[in-house]
Amino acid sequence: xSPSHRSVLEVRTAQGIRLHYxxxxxxxxxxxxxxxxxxxxxxxxxxxxxxxxxxxxxxxTGTGFILAYTGNLIGAGLSIAAFVIFFGYQMWREWRTNxxxxxxxxxxLRVMDVQGRRLAPQQVVLRNxxxxxxMMPGFYALGGIVALLSPRSQRLGDIVADTTVVNIRQARxxxxxxxxxxxxxxxxxxxxxxxxxxxxxIPAQAALLAQAxxxxxxxxxxxxxxxxxxxxxxxxxxxxxxxxxxxxxxDEQLIRNVLDILHRTRRDT
Amino acid sequence: MILDIERFAxxxxxxxxxxxxxxxxxxxxxEPEPGxxxxxxxxxxxxxxxxxxxxVRSYSADAELQGYLEDLVAxxxxxxxxxxxxxxxxxxxxxxxxTGFPRALRRNLAAFYAALALTCVGSLxxxxxxxxxxxxxxxxxxxxxxxxxxxxxxxxxxxKGGELSASDMTVFSTMLMTNNxxxxxxxxxxxxxxxxxxxxxxxxxxxxLGVVGIDYLMAGEGVFLFAWLLPHGSVExxxxxxxxxxxxxxxxxxxxxxxxxxxxxRFRDIRGDLVHLIGGVAVLxxxxxxxxxxxxxxxxxxxxxxxxxxxxxxxxxALALFLARAGRGGEGRAA
Numbered sequence: 001x002s003p004s005h006r007s008v009l010e011v012r013t014a015q016g017i018r019l020h021y022x023x024x025x026x027x028x029x030x031x032x033x034x035x036x037x038x039x040x041x042x043x044x045x046x047x048x049x050x051x052x053x054x055x056x057x058x059x060x061t062g063t064g065f066i067l068a069y070t071g072n073l074i075g076a077g078l079s080i081a082a083f084v085i086f087f088g089y090q091m092w093r094e095w096r097t098n099x100x101x102x103x104x105x106x107x108x109l110r111v112m113d114v115q116g117r118r119l120a121p122q123q124v125v126l127r128n129x130x131x132x133x134x135m136m137p138g139f140y141a142l143g144g145i146v147a148l149l150s151p152r153s154q155r156l157g158d159i160v161a162d163t164t165v166v167n168i169r170q171a172r173x174x175x176x177x178x179x180x181x182x183x184x185x186x187x188x189x190x191x192x193x194x195x196x197x198x199x200x201x202i203p204a205q206a207a208l209l210a211q212a213x214x215x216x217x218x219x220x221x222x223x224x225x226x227x228x229x230x231x232x233x234x235x236x237x238x239x240x241x242x243x244x245x246x247x248x249x250x251d252e253q254l255i256r257n258v259l260d261i262l263h264r265t266r267r268d269t
Numbered sequence: 270m271i272l273d274i275e276r277f278a279x280x281x282x283x284x285x286x287x288x289x290x291x292x293x294x295x296x297x298x299x300e301p302e303p304g305x306x307x308x309x310x311x312x313x314x315x316x317x318x319x320x321x322x323x324x325v326r327s328y329s330a331d332a333e334l335q336g337y338l339e340d341l342v343a344x345x346x347x348x349x350x351x352x353x354x355x356x357x358x359x360x361x362x363x364x365x366x367x368t369g370f371p372r373a374l375r376r377n378l379a380a381f382y383a384a385l386a387l388t389c390v391g392s393l394x395x396x397x398x399x400x401x402x403x404x405x406x407x408x409x410x411x412x413x414x415x416x417x418x419x420x421x422x423x424x425x426x427x428x429k430g431g432e433l434s435a436s437d438m439t440v441f442s443t444m445l446m447t448n449n450x451x452x453x454x455x456x457x458x459x460x461x462x463x464x465x466x467x468x469x470x471x472x473x474x475x476x477x478l479g480v481v482g483i484d485y486l487m488a489g490e491g492v493f494l495f496a497w498l499l500p501h502g503s504v505e506x507x508x509x510x511x512x513x514x515x516x517x518x519x520x521x522x523x524x525x526x527x528x529x530x531x532x533x534x535r536f537r538d539i540r541g542d543l544v545h546l547i548g549g550v551a552v553l554x555x556x557x558x559x560x561x562x563x564x565x566x567x568x569x570x571x572x573x574x575x576x577x578x579x580x581x582x583x584x585x586x587a588l589a590l591f592l593a594r595a596g597r598g599g600e601g602r603a604a
Contacts, residue, residue, distance in 0.1 A: 011346070017319045019343040076443040083447040087454070098296050098347065114533065116343065118350035122544040129547065132451075133458040133466070156461045160519060161540070162533045168340075203332060263333055 009152060009166060011116035019116060021166035023153040026144060028107045029165055033140065035103030036093075040085050047081055091128045095121060104165070112166050114152060123161040130157030185257045187245060194261050197239045206262050209235075209255050228252045278334060281321050285338070288314035288345055295348030315345040368596030370549030373542040374511060375593075377518055384471055384513035388506070391475020396483035398476075409480050419488035426493075426568045442562030449505060449554045453512035457519060457547050464520020471513040478506070496574035499581025501561035507588060508553040515546040553588075560584075 009021040024032075051074055093101040099111035099119050111127070113119055134143025134155045143155035152164045187193055201209075212219075212227060219227065232251035235241065235258055246254055291311050322338040374381060398405040410416055452470075459466025485494035521527055522535040529535040564577065 011343070013319065013342075013346050017322060017342060019339060019346060021343060072437060072440045076440045079440075079443050079447060083450070100296075112347065116346045118347050120540075122540045125544050125547075126540060129454050130458045130461060132454055133461055156458075159532060160461060160522075160536050160543075162536055168344075203335070206332060 009112070009114065009164060011114075013116065021112065021116075024107075024109045024165040024167050026148065026153075028109060028167070029147075030140070030144075032101070032103035032107045032109055035106055036090060036101045039102055040089050043085055043089070044082055047078060051078065087128065090131075091124050094119065094128070095124045099163075108168050109165050110168050111163050114162050114164055119163065123163055127157035127161035127163050130155075130160055133157075185260050186249065187241070187257045187261060190245065193239070193241060193245065197235075197241075197258055197261050200238045200240075201235070201258065201262060206259070209259055210263075213252075213255060213259065225251070228255060231255055277324075281317075284314055284317050285321075285341060288318050289341060292341070292344045292348050296344065311345070312349055315342070315349050318342050318345060365545075366549060366552055367591075369545045370552075371592050371595040373545035374514070374549070376542060377514060377539070377546075380517040380521065381511065381514040383517050384467075384510045387468060387471040387513065388475035388478070388510055391472040391477075392479035392482065393475075394472075395476035395479025397479075399480050399483045399487075406480055406484060409476055411477070415481055415484075419485045419490045419493075423490050423493045423568075426566075427570070429568075438562040438566075441566070442558045445561050446555050446558030449508070449558065450551050453509060453550045453554060454547065456509065456512040457515040457543065460516030460519025461523060462520070463523045464517055467513055467516030467520055470516070471510070474509055474513075492574050492578075493568070495581070496568070496577040497565055500577050500584070501557045501565045501581075503581045503585035504553050504560065504588060505557035507585075507592075508550045508557060511546055511553075512550045515543050515550075518543060518546075 007023055009023055011019045011021065013019060090101050094111055097105070100109070104110060111119060111124075113123065131143075134140055134146075134157055136142045140155070143157070146159070147153050147155045150159070152158075154164050158164050187197070209231060212231060216224065228251040232254045235254060236246050239258070241254075249257065288311075291307075291314065295311075318338060319342050322335070322342050325335050325338055395405070395409060398409075407416060414422065456467055456470050459470060482494065485491065518527075518539050522532065522539055525535070527535045528538050564572070564580070568574075
């Protein structure tokens with residue numbers, strides 16, 4: 001069940017804990033870039049609109065002569081604003097929100113130091129300045145190719161800044177829990193049995209059990225019964241489930257009940 | 270050993286919730302003023318959650334709880350790191366420009382000299398090519414106003430005098446600043462192509478300089494050339510060379526030159542200096558843009574050439590002295 005190295009960034013903390021961050025895929029990163037660009041264009045257009053309204057107001061109030069003197073200066077200001085927005089907007093957002101521009105926030109992404117540390121200002125500055133090369137010859141083609149080839153999905157700016165973009169996981173339990181039986185679980189409430197099940201079933205085995213249930217319809221009946229019998233026998237021995245609780249259950253039901261205990265939602269906590 | 274996972278979660282939940290609140294504040298950048306008490310509480314809760322994660326991993330197959338704790342500990346791990354300085358003031362900017370920037374340049378002098386040499390070689394090649402073949406000018410120069418006869422241009426410029434208004438000069442100056450800063454960023458960033466992009470850019474920049482220089486000298490317009498180029502060029506050309514220095518450092522790190530066995534380690538070593546250099550270059554180019562628009566484009570009789578040449582020469586000497594001497598005594602490696 002452990003994800004491949006290609007799609008996960010592993011970080012070891014000083015406490016010896018290994019943390020796993022799923023790397024962002026190219027599609028979600030591209031959508032985040034588009035969203036941020038739309039925002040930058042919107043900011044630029046807002047400034048233009050403000051200037052236009054100012055000119056309109058000046059025309060209506062007979063003070064247009066002021067614009068005749070300041071028009072060039074306003075143009076210069078807009079030119080600087082466009083430059084600052086292009087280079088500065090994403091830097092500012094990434095720095096203020098620890099790696100999340102609005103586009104990345106929308107897509108559930110975050111820029112991260114590859115050691116898991118907080119982003120330093122120079123990392124934010126460099127990864128954004130390097131966009132000028134990553135964007136070449138257009139549509140982030142160079143950066144995209146480099147990111148696809150990079151084991152940590154890093155574009156050139158990320159390589160220089162030692163950063164990458166990760167998915168922020170909100171919950172790791174996906175479809176498995178939805179498929180769990182909702183009816184009465186005869187193993188529930190037996191604290192010792194539940195504790196034994198949680199201690200004795202390692203995550204890889206739990207994943208195997210879930211897969212066996214999820215792919216129920218894909219397996220031929222005889223093979224399925226044999227597989228379930230093998231898994232249930234192993235569970236009975238491994239978790240030392242008392243015969244009084246387990247004997248009346250079918251192999252499949254036992255597996256479902258065990259999965260229910262392993263994955264159930266803790267509403268009361 | 271965790272015998273009752275439900276009870277364990279119920280006991281620890283208040284601590285996880287408290288940590289989650291602090292992490293969210295840290296991620297949104299709305300954490301209270303950094304203080305010892307806040308930092309210690311955050312660290313204590315982080316260590317507790319990390320220990321809980323280790324126990325859940327060892328003694329339970331509860332994927333949901335493990336996933337939740339992994340997320341929480343991972344987010345807390347990033348937030349626990351010190352945030353660093355984010356204050357901005359004119360005093361800090363001046364202090365940085367007069368210390369951090371020149372020190373970064375001096376720490377990486379080999380790259381600076383290499384960038385300077387590439388520009389000089391480009392100039393020599395450009396000048397040499399023009400001496401051999403006059404058509405070089407049309408091939409090399411990207412600016413149409415430089416393609417004509419230098420003497421005719423000098424005549425035109427002197428007849429125009431200083432006809433540009435202050436607001437026209439401001440627009441021109443803005444255009445020059447943004448364009449030059451963009452070119453400088455490109456010089457740094459293209460270093461990531463193992464330095465090839467930066468080398469080509471510096472060489473081409475030198476090539477243009479050489480062609481223009483020889484073209485005006487051959488036409489007997491040396492005084493105009495120096496009066497036109499020196500006021501802004503004495504800052505702009507060194508700034509582009511410094512940007513090239515940063516690009517060559519980037520290329521060197523990609524190629525394996527420098528301390529550190531991995532690309533990441535080598536960039537970690539020079540990252541601070543790269544930011545100092547490109548920041549300093551931006552400041553220099555803002556000044557060069559102002560000078561180019563307001564002084565360089567104004568010719569005799571409005572301003573005597575000897576005054577412009579004197580201004581440019583003094584500015585070049587001052588810049589060289591500043592880069593060589595400012596902030597001396599703190600050349601240790603940047604953090």
